[in-house]
Amino acid sequence: MQNTLETIKRIYPLKEPHLQLLLKELKLVELPKNHLVIEAEKVERSLYFIETGIARAYLDGKDNRITFWFGHEGDTIFSYHSYIHNTPGYENIELLENCRLYELKTDVLKELYDTHAELANWGRKLAELALIKTEECYIARLFKTAKERYIELLKTYPSLIQRVPLGVIASYLGVTQVTLSRIRAEIK
Amino acid sequence: MQNTLETIKRIYPLKEPHLQLLLKELKLVELPKNHLVIEAEKVERSLYFIETGIARAYLDGKDNRITFWFGHEGDTIFSYHSYIHNTPGYENIELLENCRLYELKTDVLKELYDTHAELANWGRKLAELALIKTEECYIARLFKTAKERYIELLKTYPSLIQRVPLGVIASYLGVTQVTLSRIRAEIK
DNA sequence: AACGTCTTTTTACAAATGTTAAAAAATGAA
DNA sequence: TTCATTTTTTAACATTTGTAAAAAGACGTT
Structure with a gap:
């Protein structure tokens, strides 16, 4: 659980007893490619830390499916x-x-927040960090061209291109697959 | 302080003593139109609750200025x-x-978070709510056309059109002022 | 009212991106 | 390897949006 442990500690420096309170609620789950961890239209009862692997969040529109987040x-x-x-x-x-x-059940998490100030502050930090990541994503989308964001994506997730159809990446960049092909032709 | 008080209570239900701890740190400031409350390139030491009025967040690009948030x-x-x-x-x-x-000083806020679990949870909720607002903003931008978002903006901030140059609104919608003019011509 | 200034709309044209469909390339199974 | 399937690229054309500049409108001052 190396990655997850580091992630949890990096969020907010918990003292050992509180760290253990959190860790003992974590349950390892191994899930296959294409599994839907979170499903729209369902109330979610867990959150997850990615120990290894890549995931994406998407949303279906009327006639399109847009990916708006990648995680690793x-x-x-x-x-x-x-x-x-x-x-x-x-x-x-x-x-x-x-x-x-x-996996961590959200009702357990709420219980921990209510009973331990340290963990409430950890949870605050978790939300604050998620907030600025989302904000950065939003602002990058406003100020950078699809080409710039494609080049950045290659750096952040080098393995992504191998594993994900380009149509998915195009939707993340906010262009059609045809335009992404033009971008790729341009930069090589 | 009616609006601010309600805002604070709505975020997370604080019991009276903790509510007072927070309220007594608030300082009323009256500031004129065009005042810059937050300045890029400066470390901020306060946060603010809007009691009355409208504000916007913007960011300067190489050759443009994009508004990405309105608040009231x-x-x-x-x-x-x-x-x-x-x-x-x-x-x-x-x-x-x-x-x-x-106005609330951030160092005071951090102090309150560290010393009172109730307020740490209030702060967590503050961040969580800000997060989903940003997320909604981000997703709206991905799935809705400038026209749809313009119509929504008219509903959410009816007074905005009177008070803000259309160029600012166009940048918020992600189009040029010429395109916004075309949208306006179309919907009336 | 008349003037200057600023904002908004309109126009004509250019550039970028989308759409559709076909060609080329990559992938996987037999 | 060969074939069928899927993915990616290319091409031709349509549509949208941007750019630049002019016209129209709004606003405040004298």
Whole structure:
């Protein structure tokens, strides 16, 4: 659980007893490629830490499917919308390869938040960090061209191109697959 | 302080003593239209609750200025990026009219988080709610056309059109002012 | 009212991206 | 290897949006 442990510690420095309180609630789950970890229209009862593997979040529109997030080792899979409103979320999160995840039940998490100030602060930090990541994603989308974001994606997730159809990546970049092909032709 | 009080209570139900701990740290500031509450390249030491008025966040690109957020009564003005990393943020937040704000120093806030579990949970909820708002903004941008988002903006901030140059709104919608004019011509 | 300034709309044209379909390339199974 | 299937690229054309500049409108001042 090396990656997950580091992730948890990096979020907020927990003292040993509180760290153990959290760790003992984690359950290793090994899930196959294409598995839907989070399903739209369902109320989610768990969050996950990605120990190994890659995942994506997508959302179906009227006549298209848009991927708006990729996650890998050290990232968390968490439908905040579903968790906060206690209603079905809007996103699907799918594994792009066989993954090892650590699962944490949200009702356990809420209980921990209510009973331990240290863990409440850890949870605050978890949300704050997720917030600035989302914000960065949003702003990158506003200020960078699809070409710039494609080049960055290659750096951040070098293995992605091997494993994901280009149509998925194109939707993440906000262009059609044809345009992505033109971008690829341009930069090589 | 009606609006701010309601905002604070709505975030997370604080019991009276903890609510007072927070309230007594708030300081009313009245600031004029066009004032920059948050400045890019500066480390921010406060967050603000909008009691009355409208504000916007913008960011300067190479040759353009993009507005990516509007806020009004009940919203908070908070540079999470600057606060979390303790480095200068990237956004400017400008008042679009004379505003009454309640200011809260971030070092006071951190102190409260560390010493009171209730307030740590309030802070967690503050971040969680900000997160899903940002997420919704991001997703709306991916799935809705500029026209749809313009119509929604008219509903959410009916007064905005009166007070903000259309160029600003166009940048928020992700189109040029010419295109926004075309949209406006189309829907009336 | 008349003037200057700023904002918004309109126009004409250019550039970028989308659409559709076909060709080429890659992949996997027999 | 060969064949069938899927994915990616290319091409031709249509549509949308951007750019630049002019026209129209709004606003405040004298």
